[in-house]
Amino acid sequence: MEYPIIDVSKQSVSQFATECSKAKAVRFVAWYRFVRPALVLGTWVLAAIYIRWCLANASEEELSLEAFMPGIAGIGIVALSMILWTFGRQIDAMSANRVRRMPETSDAPPAHTTHEIPQGDAGRCLVAYHDDDGMILHVVTMPEFERKAA
Secondary structure (H helix, E strand, C coil): CCCCHHHHCCCCHHHHHCCCCHHHHHHHHHHHHHHHHHHHHHHHHHHHHHHHHHHHCCCCCCCCHHHHHHHHHHHHHHHHHHHHHHHHHHHHHHHHHHHHCCCCCCCCCCCCCCCCCCCCCHHHCEEEEECCCCCEEEEEEHHHHHHHHC
16 A cells, blocks of 8 residues: 555545455455444443443442552553653654764755655645664655655
8 A cells, every 4th residue: 555544544446446456445445444443443332331331340349449549550650651661762762863863965856755645635745754774864744845856
């Protein structure tokens, strides 16, 4: 697929058919528009029903704050560790970019993208510039990229 995952669910059968057979295109549309959303919604509904059943059949001591504290503490610890991990990765990436960044020595124009922009979706398309290690250096919107390339 050449399109970003956010836009795939909006594609019609004819748009999918340009890249694969008509039968496969129909399956893609059925999956992205109906089956996958139904599975996600069904999972949330079943989780809500199960939680409601658990709460309805719990005793008074099981519903006390003391019974919930280990779970709340565990969720808090996981959330805090994810936040700290994210900040640590950003700091590490910023320090690595400062060390590895080298001035451009070639006078070659920036490479053009081969990605076809879906009609009317140009505002959400982005162009990412990568370094030699595959890390993203910076991201620009498609209109900014086209202005630089012109």
